Amino acid sequence: MxxxxxxxxxxxxxxxxxxxxxxxxxxxxxxxxxxxxxxxxxxxxxxxxxxxxxxxxxxxSVSKVFALALALGRVGDQLWSRVGREPSGLSFDSVLLLERENGIPRNPFINAGALVTTDTYLSGSPPKEALGELVRFVRAAADDDSIHINEKVAQSEIATGHRNFSLAHYLASCGNLQASVDKVLGTYCHQCAVExxxxxxxxxxxxxxxxxxxxxxxxxxxxxxxxxxxxxxxxxxxxxxxxxxxxxxxxxxxxxxxxxxxxxxxxxxxxxxxxxxxxxxxxxxxxxxxxxxxxxxxxxxxxxxxxxxxx
CATH class of the missing domain: 3.40.710.10 (DD-peptidase/beta-lactamase superfamily)
Structure with a gap:
């Protein structure tokens, strides 16, 4: 090997x-x-x-695997009322697909679906606390306490993530976000910046x-x-x-x-x-x-x- x-x-x-x-x-x-x-x-x-x-x-977006595990741990199969389980067939940041399906993302691994899973594990918690839970999960999985979030990458994504903001606002307009758009996007961008x-x-x-x-x-x-x-x-x-x-x-x-x-x-x-x-x-x-x-x-x-x- x-x-x-x-x-x-x-x-x-x-x-x-x-x-x-x-x-x-x-x-x-x-x-x-x-x-x-x-x-x-x-x-x-x-x-x-x-x-x-x-x-x-x-x-x-590999972080979406860990976010999905946390979201399922939080709400179980209730998650599937907010996000589907089918392949997208379109790009990971497609707005068209989200509009066509009335604010229900096709799956949890495209960006819109990951925003819903992030919103799910946020579940009323402050973003810092929710991110702490995510990092602790990843560290436990890897048996490595040195794993961290790269703050420069997170801020770079927040500053340029216009498409993700549009997806989040559309989700919110359809009633499919519970936290504010800013909280969900801030948490999501930090999640993606795990190094x-x-x-x-x-x-x-x-x-x-x-x-x-x-x-x-x-x-x-x-x-x-x-x-x-x-x-x-x-x-x-x-x-x-x-x-x-x-x-x-x-x-x-x-x-x-x-x-x-x-x-x-x-x-x-x-x-x-x-x-x-x-x-x-x-x-x-x-x-x-x-x-x-x-x-x-x-x-x-x-x-x-x-x-x-x-x-």
Whole structure:
């Protein structure tokens, strides 16, 4: 496995076609696209990594996985009266889709849906307290108290998040926000600015692996539902392409990170800042396609390379 990770990292770092960083968030626009990291935390307790796996980056929409877990813990299945469970088929910040469906976001992983889950775990609490709960959850999942929010990234997003403000105002106009728009947006932008390394993110994803050795932070039923949504909705309008190419639940972020879960086996984190046309890490997606083919860890069966899914 270590040899495979090293091989994948070396190939990615040598690839000149890296995609484009997210320039619409000023603090992300200056990130060096010539970086790539990958890490895996196995059900057996091993943590392996290669490349720039210890370089911190903004996890952005990968944070929506943890926010969803908190929201479900707060209100359970009542959440689904406010947000759907279907793929979007449109960009992650589409206003058209929200208007078409009367203020009910298609799923919790597009921006409008994530605003609803953020509003749900806010639930009358001051933003600082709600964010403290989120960070404590992530730290417990990763077993790492050093994980923090990058305040510069959060302020950069608040200053330039005009599309997100429009989504929040539309949600509020439809009665689908309980807190004020400013509170929800401030909390959401700070949530997206959680900073982690590949190694930390792989560790944090272990609560979704569904193995007795992993942190039991949510119920088995909720783990499976979150994984299902990651498979069908975790890469915006590129979710079908990722499922086709990789065949494992995953959640991407415009910071270039992807969290991937191999149920019963491992949590995998990959990061490369350059994005493809869907807003997902270009080299990260390609690396996970190679990883799935070589290991046979796709949930849909053995790969053509003959991988049987063993470590």
């Amino acid at each position: 270590q040899d495979l990770l090293t091989e994948i990292a070396e190939a990615a770092l040598a690839n000149p076609d890296r995609g484009k960083v997210a320039t619409y968030i000023p603090e992300l626009a200056g990130v060096d696209p010539g970086q790539f990291g990958i890490a895996i935390a196995t059900a057996g307790g091993e943590v392996l990594s290669a490349g720039d796996a210890d370089v911190p980056f903004s996890i952005q 982690m390394t590949c190694r930390q993110l792989a560790m944090a994803g272990r609560f979704l692996v569904d193995s007795p050795q992993m942190p039991a932070l949510v119920s088995i039923e909720r783990r499976r539902r979150i994984n299902a949504l990651m498979m069908t909705c975790g890469h915006y309008d590129g979710s079908g392409d990722f499922a086709f190419r990789v065949g494992m639940p995953g959640k991407s972020g415009v910071g270039g990170g992807i969290l991937v879960i191999s149920p019963g086996r491992a949590s995998i984190a990959v990061w490369s800042p350059g994005l493809n046309r869907y807003g997902n890490s270009k080299l990260g997606t390609e690396a996970m396609e190679t990883f799935a083919r070589r290991t046979g860890w796709s949930v849909f069966g053995v790969s053509r390379d003959g991988g049987q899914g063993d470590l």
